[in-house]
Amino acid sequence: MTPQKKLLNWYVLNQRELPWRNTRDPYVIWLSEVILQQTRVQQGLPYFEKFLAKFPTVFLLATAKEDEILKLWQGLGYYSRARNMHHTAKIVLNDYNGVFPNSYNGLIQLKGIGPYTAAAIASFSFNEQVAVLDGNVFRVLSRLFCQNEPINSSSGKRVFTELAQTFLNMKEPAHHNQAMMELGAIICTPTKPNCIECPLQNNCLANLLGQQTNYPIKEKKSVVKNRYFAYFHIEVNGYIAIYQRPAGDIWQNLFDLPLLELDESKTSAFWKLELFNKNWISKNDQLVLKFQRKHILTHRRIYADFYLITLKKRPILGFKEIWVKKSEVLQYGISRLLDHYFLQQHIK
Numbered sequence: 001m002t003p004q005k006k007l008l009n010w011y012v013l014n015q016r017e018l019p020w021r022n023t024r025d026p027y028v029i030w031l032s033e034v035i036l037q038q039t040r041v042q043q044g045l046p047y048f049e050k051f052l053a054k055f056p057t058v059f060l061l062a063t064a065k066e067d068e069i070l071k072l073w074q075g076l077g078y079y080s081r082a083r084n085m086h087h088t089a090k091i092v093l094n095d096y097n098g099v100f101p102n103s104y105n106g107l108i109q110l111k112g113i114g115p116y117t118a119a120a121i122a123s124f125s126f127n128e129q130v131a132v133l134d135g136n137v138f139r140v141l142s143r144l145f146c147q148n149e150p151i152n153s154s155s156g157k158r159v160f161t162e163l164a165q166t167f168l169n170m171k172e173p174a175h176h177n178q179a180m181m182e183l184g185a186i187i188c189t190p191t192k193p194n195c196i197e198c199p200l201q202n203n204c205l206a207n208l209l210g211q212q213t214n215y216p217i218k219e220k221k222s223v224v225k226n227r228y229f230a231y232f233h234i235e236v237n238g239y240i241a242i243y244q245r246p247a248g249d250i251w252q253n254l255f256d257l258p259l260l261e262l263d264e265s266k267t268s269a270f271w272k273l274e275l276f277n278k279n280w281i282s283k284n285d286q287l288v289l290k291f292q293r294k295h296i297l298t299h300r301r302i303y304a305d306f307y308l309i310t311l312k313k314r315p316i317l318g319f320k321e322i323w324v325k326k327s328e329v330l331q332y333g334i335s336r337l338l339d340h341y342f343l344q345q346h347i348k
């Protein structure tokens with residue numbers, strides 16, 4: 001029996017029931033793929049259900065307000081994905097009459113749809129003979145063939161694209177792709193592959209050589225940068241100052257508390273003088289350090305200090321700030337870091 005056939009038989013018996021597997025609707029498949037990028041299925045599933053319930057068609061997603069989408073996305077991280085998703089929905093609506101192209105070559109023309117998503121939609125919706133290559137498939141292929149090209153290099157991407165296409169089951173491309181992804185998700189896992197239960201154990205070079213955990217090969221990651229944020233929760237008569245983050249930095253268009261950043265952490269005495277010099281506070285106003293948190297993003301480590309300042313009169317902060325009722329602040333799309341802070345302060 002060919003390895004492709006063994007894989008398919010295993011998939012028939014072992015696949016998890018996931019809602020996007022029961023459809024061929026390209027919109028639903030696209031939505032699931034966007035939500036599941038860099039996200040575990042268990043975490044992404046409730047978001048997929050929320051989005052599909054609220055926006056059952058690409059028309060409704062495209063015509064929604066960005067704030068509404070960011071709010072629904074809250075907690076999932078990587079907010080640029082939500083913004084790109086909205087942008088792509090608008091393109092499908094405006095330039096394609098709300099209908100997704102029905103081939104890989106058509107889909108890849110769409111701004112916001114990369115090779116992975118185009119392959120996923122083309123194969124799952126239209127059964128096109130094109131191999132899908134996500135993190136799980138990279139891992140399975142690299143182990144099956146002991147492939148030494150780093151999966152995160154551009155030459156590695158080329159090599160793996162060819163390898164995946166050669167390994168594709170041409171008779172059942174959609175199921176083959178699903179099966180490869182499923183094998184990587186539940187059997188060929190990053191640290192403890194369950195080779196004993198793997199349908200490809202006798203075809204897998206890494207297993208035969210006992211080198212499973214040496215694969216996949218990765219190039220060294222870029223350096224993680226430390227950032228130090230001092231957040232100011234400024235409250236005046238039950239209202240809080242927030243502002244919308246501009247383009248060109250993390251959390252673009254999300255709402256945030258006013259913050260100042262330096263390349264190291266500072267004391268409350270330092271910030272008191274700083275805010276006094278900026279005319280935000282007067283001599284007798286107090287800064288109370290309420291919360292400290294280390295927050296990790298892909299390429300950044302954020303050290304955040306949150307200060308509460310209660311004032312009688314609204315200062316001019318220069319952030320294009322808006323003043324919102326404390327009880328309504330969570331109606332705005334905010335970062336996960338800010339969400340932690342408000343939760344810690346019992347603001348719900």
Ligand code: SF4
Binds near residue numbers: 144189200
């Ligand atoms: S035999 Fe082990 S290492 Fe090889 S594909 Fe299967 S689970 Fe992965």
